[in-house]
Amino acid sequence: MRPYKFDKIESKWQKKWKDEGLFKVVTADHRNKYYCLMMFPYPSAALHVGHGRNYIIGDVVARYSIMKGLNVLTPMGWDAFGLPAENAAIKNNIHPSKSTMSNIAMMKRQLDSWGVSYDWDREVSSCTPEYYKWTQWIFLKFYEKGLAYRKKAFVNWCPSCNTVLANEQVAAGACERCDSRVEQKDLEQWFFRITEYAQRLLDDIDKLDEWPEKVRTMQRNWIGRREGVNIDFPIVDSDKKLTCFTTRVDTIYGCTYMVLAAEHPMIEELAGGNPEKGAIMDFVKEVRNGSRIERTRTERDKKGIFTGRYVVNQVNGRKIPLWIGDYVLTEYGTGAVMAVPAHDQRDFEFAKKYDLPIEVVIDNPERPLDANKLDAAYEGEGVLLSSDQFSGVPSNAAKEKIADYMETEGIGKRSIHFKLRDWLISRQRYWGAPIPMVYCDKCGIVPVSEDDLPVLLPEGAKFKPTGESPLKSAADFVKTECPACNGPARREIDTMDTFVDSSWYYLRYISPGLTDRPFDTKDVNNWLPVDQYIGGVEHAILHLLYSRFVTKVLYDMGYVGFDEPFKRLFTQGMISKDGAKMSKSKGNVVSPDALIEKYGADTVRLYTLFIGPPEKDAEWSDKGVEGAYRFLKRVWNILDILAVSAKTGNVDLEKDLLRKMHQTIKKVTEDINEEFHFNTAISAVMELVNHIYSGIDRCGAGSYGKGILNEVLKNITLLLAPFVPHIAEEIWEKLSGAESIFKHEWPGYREDMLFTDTVIVPVEINGKLRSKIEIPRGLEGDKVKEVALADEKVQGAVGEKKVRKWVIIPDKLVNIVI
RNA sequence: GCGGAUGUGGCGGAACUGGCAGACGCGCUGGCCUUAGGAGCCAGUGGUUUUACCGUGGGGGUUCGAAUCCCUUCAUCCGCACCA
Numbered sequence: 001m002r003p004y005k006f007d008k009i010e011s012k013w014q015k016k017w018k019d020e021g022l023f024k025v026v027t028a029d030h031r032n033k034y035y036c037l038m039m040f041p042y043p044s045a046a047l048h049v050g051h052g053r054n055y056i057i058g059d060v061v062a063r064y065s066i067m068k069g070l071n072v073l074t075p076m077g078w079d080a081f082g083l084p085a086e087n088a089a090i091k092n093n094i095h096p097s098k099s100t101m102s103n104i105a106m107m108k109r110q111l112d113s114w115g116v117s118y119d120w121d122r123e124v125s126s127c128t129p130e131y132y133k134w135t136q137w138i139f140l141k142f143y144e145k146g147l148a149y150r151k152k153a154f155v156n157w158c159p160s161c162n163t164v165l166a167n168e169q170v171a172a173g174a175c176e177r178c179d180s181r182v183e184q185k186d187l188e189q190w191f192f193r194i195t196e197y198a199q200r201l202l203d204d205i206d207k208l209d210e211w212p213e214k215v216r217t218m219q220r221n222w223i224g225r226r227e228g229v230n231i232d233f234p235i236v237d238s239d240k241k242l243t244c245f246t247t248r249v250d251t252i253y254g255c256t257y258m259v260l261a262a263e264h265p266m267i268e269e270l271a272g273g274n275p276e277k278g279a280i281m282d283f284v285k286e287v288r289n290g291s292r293i294e295r296t297r298t299e300r301d302k303k304g305i306f307t308g309r310y311v312v313n314q315v316n317g318r319k320i321p322l323w324i325g326d327y328v329l330t331e332y333g334t335g336a337v338m339a340v341p342a343h344d345q346r347d348f349e350f351a352k353k354y355d356l357p358i359e360v361v362i363d364n365p366e367r368p369l370d371a372n373k374l375d376a377a378y379e380g381e382g383v384l385l386s387s388d389q390f391s392g393v394p395s396n397a398a399k400e401k402i403a404d405y406m407e408t409e410g411i412g413k414r415s416i417h418f419k420l421r422d423w424l425i426s427r428q429r430y431w432g433a434p435i436p437m438v439y440c441d442k443c444g445i446v447p448v449s450e451d452d453l454p455v456l457l458p459e460g461a462k463f464k465p466t467g468e469s470p471l472k473s474a475a476d477f478v479k480t481e482c483p484a485c486n487g488p489a490r491r492e493i494d495t496m497d498t499f500v501d502s503s504w505y506y507l508r509y510i511s512p513g514l515t516d517r518p519f520d521t522k523d524v525n526n527w528l529p530v531d532q533y534i535g536g537v538e539h540a541i542l543h544l545l546y547s548r549f550v551t552k553v554l555y556d557m558g559y560v561g562f563d564e565p566f567k568r569l570f571t572q573g574m575i576s577k578d579g580a581k582m583s584k585s586k587g588n589v590v591s592p593d594a595l596i597e598k599y600g601a602d603t604v605r606l607y608t609l610f611i612g613p614p615e616k617d618a619e620w621s622d623k624g625v626e627g628a629y630r631f632l633k634r635v636w637n638i639l640d641i642l643a644v645s646a647k648t649g650n651v652d653l654e655k656d657l658l659r660k661m662h663q664t665i666k667k668v669t670e671d672i673n674e675e676f677h678f679n680t681a682i683s684a685v686m687e688l689v690n691h692i693y694s695g696i697d698r699c700g701a702g703s704y705g706k707g708i709l710n711e712v713l714k715n716i717t718l719l720l721a722p723f724v725p726h727i728a729e730e731i732w733e734k735l736s737g738a739e740s741i742f743k744h745e746w747p748g749y750r751e752d753m754l755f756t757d758t759v760i761v762p763v764e765i766n767g768k769l770r771s772k773i774e775i776p777r778g779l780e781g782d783k784v785k786e787v788a789l790a791d792e793k794v795q796g797a798v799g800e801k802k803v804r805k806w807v808i809i810p811d812k813l814v815n816i817v818i
Numbered sequence: 819g820c821g822g823a824u825g826u827g828g829c830g831g832a833a834c835u836g837g838c839a840g841a842c843g844c845g846c847u848g849g850c851c852u853u854a855g856g857a858g859c860c861a862g863u864g865g866u867u868u869u870a871c872c873g874u875g876g877g878g879g880u881u882c883g884a885a886u887c888c889c890u891u892c893a894u895c896c897g898c899a900c901c902a
Contacts, residue, residue: 171897171898172898172899213822214822214823214896214897217821217822217897218821218822218897218898220821221820221821221822221897221898222897222898224898224901226901226902228902244902245901245902246902247901247902248902259902302900325900326900327900327902328900328902329900329901329902331901332901332902333901333902336902337902338902339902340902344902345819345900346900346902347902349900417901417902418901419898419901537896537897540897541897607843610830610831610842610843611830611831611843612830612831613831616823616824617824617895617896618830618831619829619830621829621830621844623829623843623844623845624829624830624843624844626844627842627843627844628843630843630858631843633858634858637858670834679830679831679832679842679843680831680832680841680842682842682843683831683832683841683842683843684841684842685842686841686842686843687841687842690842693859693860694860697859697860760838761838762837762838764837764838764882764883766882766883767837767881767882767883768883769838772838796869804882805882806882807837807882807883809837812837812838813837813838813883815837815882815883816882817882817883
């Protein structure tokens with residue numbers, strides 16, 4: 001017996017792979033290229049087995065693809081700027097670069113210990129000047145194209161992180177990172193004009209047919225395209241007008257008032273001559289100060305105030321009151337809504353509260369509506385009522401007709417709105433890439449010259465957050481010369497959102513060492529789009545949408561020749577423990593290190609892959625790990641069986657085993673190819689291994705000859721190689737003494753070896769299983785009937801009864817209806 | 819509220835275009851081997867009143883035949899959410 005010494009085996013092969021550069025790729029040679037990319041991690045704390053799943057899946061795909069003869073590029077790097085390092089720095093008084101670097105070292109060691117291999121020559125880290133120089137370059141390019149701009153706006157402010165946040169980083173009114181309530185602040189900030197690309201980002205989702213439907217839907221919803229009409233409402237006693245957007249222009253005749261958002265720029269002017277101006281402005285202030293989470297709670301009572309002014313609904317010339325309401329959002333549409341209380345639930349609630357008129361203009365086909373008796377708005381379709389010439393028209397058709405009418409009369413114009421907002425990219429934090437802009441009293445806002453990049457992050461800045469960027473404290477940094485006039489100027493002190501860093505890293509991997517360009521266009525065009533991207537679904541919107549946007553801009557500027565970065569996307573499920581997501585605070589984190597020490601990396605890998613379909617969430621079980629270990633030992637012990645096996649074995653048993661082997665090769669290949677169903681692939685190999693053992697149990701040591709056992713074990717090893725590479729290499733070496741198993745091609749199977757000559761077919765009577773018959777493969781029709789009727793159990797069940805119908809599916813099933 | 823997903827033994831999960839439900843693994847039970855077993859090997863393991871019947875969240879339907887298709891309903895999870 002040679003024991004399975006996984007620790008020796010694993011360190012041996014990990015070293016060999018590294019020394020021999022198994023995963024090294026030469027950029028210039030892109031024949032058969034396959035770019036297999038895993039989302040680069042944020043270097044925070046130690047990885048747990050849930051994180052491991054991501055890298056293990058990626059490693060399996062990479063190793064499998066190598067065996068399939070592809071030229072596989074699989075790089076890794078670090079999304080190294082960001083808040084947690086900075087917060088830790090504040091707490092422990094260690095510079096973020098120090099903690100980041102030590103975290104990187106730790107995670108790298110963990111990845112290595114899993115046997116997850118990368119072309120480390122291409123490692124990138126977003127916090128190094130060599131990298132963020134080009135993040136700044138991208139900013140300048142965006143600025144050049146008018147896609148980066150500064151504006152004053154109501155923005156999301158996280159009081160605990162002391163910084164502004166992008167819309168995408170706010171979930172249910174709270175900071176995505178720390179869960180604090182997000183406030184609205186009126187600040188001047190830098191934005192990327194992603195809205196300019198909204199339509200293309202939406203349209204091109206159709207191209208991404210190898211992405212999970214879920215992610216595509218989430219992106220569509222986030223972009224949120226709505227078609228409708230912008231309608232003008234002239235203000236009474238004024239030469240100005242208010243415009244509002246609606247998707248329900250069919251309800252225009254039921255519009256009985258108008259509501260403005262508290263942030264609407266015309267409020268002060270409108271309240272001008274009103275004796276109640278004080279109260280109005282107080283209300284506006286109160287609403288503006290309210291946190292977003294408060295304002296967006298649907299169940300909350302809506303509040304409003306009358307401005308004292310009126311506007312005209314031009315379709316019927318009616319004067320309607322103009323209100324301000326806390327339920328109107330400033331950032332969507334025009335910040336003004338036409339209120340149709342009979343057909344919009346929010347307007348209905350507001351109208352009820354403030355006793356505003358309700359007029360029914362859409363008939364509910366199921367029961368007539370009575371404005372006085374409504375207890376909820378009717379938002380469905382129907383035929384128009386009380387709508388002048390449009391009365392009697394079904395609501396869907398009316399939408400078009402009224403829009404046409406408004407356009408000819410100059411009342412309104414068809415319009416498309418998106419929920420997507422521009423991407424707010426400036427942050428009042430230290431640990432990020434400085435925005436390469438300069439403020440000059442004479443020249444205004446001036447970009448730093450490309451030649452002067454990178455704008456280095458000043459090491460000595462005090463990174464304690466004060467609400468202003470910590471960079472302000474670095475006097476040497478702030479004080480600079482204007483790139484335009486060389487006069488005294490000051491630098492922008494905000495840094496960039498880390499999602500800017502991560503929106504282009506996959507391009508940098510292709511030519512990580514370039515010092516004069518972010519990437520080489522020719523090489524990038526040869527290697528991208530990424531063939532397989534693997535990561536967590538939590539990035540479905542943020543990172544994936546931003547990356548698509550950045551790619552499209554670079555495409556438009558001619559820097560890349562593709563307009564979608566990721567061809568195929570796989571999002572793996574989360575691993576939980578005791579029914580909850582693994583987290584330090586819950587104390588349910590499973591560390592891979594102890595498990596690897598006890599069972600070895602191959603066991604941890606195998607169990608992680610066996611736990612369930614990789615796209616689904618799964619529950620970790622320490623017991624299950626033992627099962628994986630047991631299986632690997634069983635595979636290992638076949639070496640011993642092989643050593644004592646005779647030259648020849650039992651012919652029938654061997655034929656059986658060969659067939660099982662070819663079936664297994666087919667099954668494993670298909671499971672990996674089609675859906676990454678590693679769990680069923682592994683169970684198929686387990687069946688094959690069980691088959692060997694039970695054969696030996698039945699017929700003793702003479703069951704299988706050396707030759708056949710050797711062949712089967714070789715194929716088992718090949719099939720397992722992507723999953724458990726160390727043990728596979730070791731067995732492979734013992735069997736063939738040849739070079740790395742990953743230089744050997746993936747096994748093929750023989751069609752003619754898959755089937756037996758006879759099949760056992762179930763016989764059902766009236767759909768209930770009654771017996772089984774053995775018949776030659778491919779037997780059909782009357783011949784099958786004969787065999788079936790000859791069966792004792794069938795005879796017993798059929799008896800004298802008349803057979804009404806025969807259902808015969810060749811090689812599959814017989815059903816007799818009596 | 820809208821959108822999406824998932825419901826199968828004690829547990830994780832299998833089941834291709836409708837065709838033997840429960841592969842594989844965990845756990846459990848028994849046996850062999852052992853000084854011993856928390857090692858290894860083998861066997862058994864959905865339920866029940868066991869010639870048979872019942873069983874894929876519940877109810878209905880289509881079909882010779884449904885975990886799979888249709889209708890309906892419930893539950894859980896995820897995403898979005900006062901988006902006019």
